[in-house]
Amino acid sequence: MGELETGRGLNQELGLIKAGDTRWGSHYKSFGNFISNFASIVDVLDALVVNASTPDERASASGFLRSCQTFETVFLLHLMTDVLGITYDLNGSLQNKEQDIANAMILVKVCKRRLQALRDNEWDPLLENHSGWDSLKEKVEFFCIKHKISLPNYDDPYANSGRSRRKVVDYTTLHHYRVELFYKIIDWQLQELNERFNEVTSDLLNGVACLNPIESFSSFDIKKIVRMAELYPDDFDGFSMRALENQLANYIIDVRDIDKVATATVERAFSAMKFIKNDLRNRMDDELLDGCIVPYVEKKVFKAVSNEWDEDSSSAIVIY
Structure with missing residues (x-):
């Protein structure tokens, strides 16, 4: 489709590989590849809806196509790409056989600071923009406009497509995306890092790193x-x-x-x-x-x- 540069070996890492349960880097690559190949994925699903050999295949492809072309899916794709992108280097360091504990502990601190900055919507002097909610919202809206996906009215009450229309929630669409998704996912990631690298664990690993004879x-x-x-x-x-x-x-x-x-x-x-x-x-x-x-x-x-x-x-x- 002309969206990606082609050539020998250039597209080796662009497949939608199955995400591993223990390797979070695989999730980051899958989300990124999904965004890069979004137009092609939609075209393939659309073709399957038209040319499906059985009603079940047609219904399945139609469901996937409908799910892909929603603001919430696009929002989650970009949010998870940003969050997992911050911890990607740390994941690689922890899985490295030649383990550098001192470097890993530095990366833990960096990840915590960057996630907190993302949550607090801090100003990034290099990008001359806010690095958190404002930047993500702008990026998602641009993507939706490019791919002709409807944007929500943030002031409307949030309506969950999977729930009964009679059970209307008492918060706005903006609250759902900013508080229920954006803040909550970042807080989960920070909580995971704090539990795995608490004060005792950090002191122990920092002490061990000091004994490195290099x-x-x-x-x-x-x-x-x-x-x-x-x-x-x-x-x-x-x-x-x-x-x-x-x-x-x-x-x-x-x-x-x-x-x-x-x-x-x-x-x-x-x-x-x-x-x-x-x-x-x-x-x-x-x-x-x-x-x-x-x-x-x-x-x-x-x-x-x-x-x-x-x-x-x-x-x-x-x-x-």
Whole structure:
């Protein structure tokens, strides 16, 4: 239909894949693809209504078509895309085999702040627009106009198509979409994050992240580790907690000094390889390479070693 750029490999991720129960990223992709392919989906359903081989297929396609072309469906599609888009990077981080706990905890905080900003309709200086209700409402209305879907009168009492007409609710259409859907869904997502990453869990994970040895324990934080230890009062009494702080201070100085020495040794070895294994000696095996690098790196030690025979031990050291 000309709505999507075509070409080799470009449309691999545009199918309406089945959403997984445990992978929320699959829901985000499905909602996004539904919006991108909306016109094509409507055309296919319309064709099925006309060309269905059985009355049941025709009725089913007709029901799906009618559901798709409602303001509420479009509203929920865009709302869920916005909400799940905020947590998409966090989902990917938590499912990563190479788990970076520190980065995951940062993403949790970012997600909570962005969801709260979305709920509060805060002004976004980058987009020069409100990032919440106003932006969503404008986006949904533009989509509905483009696809010829009727817009509701927000001041009218909300009428649920699935309920009896006699049971009219006592709130407006605007209240339904803003309070019953927009606020409630965001609050559910925030509640889920707060329950999964409460204060105790966050302190524990932050403490574990501080023990990451990458970059000479760059994430090491004594206060966070002590806070983690406080979560186990049966194992750490008052005296143990005071001793722990000193032990941690001694530990980080010790391991960083060792790490510096190890790093310097490795760097010296690689520098030596550039001189030893040059173009003329490119095919030397590992044993010969080791034998050449050690004397080269430890020049001071080997200068004190004699090349002459030691008559007492009947041995000799030869420097190649």
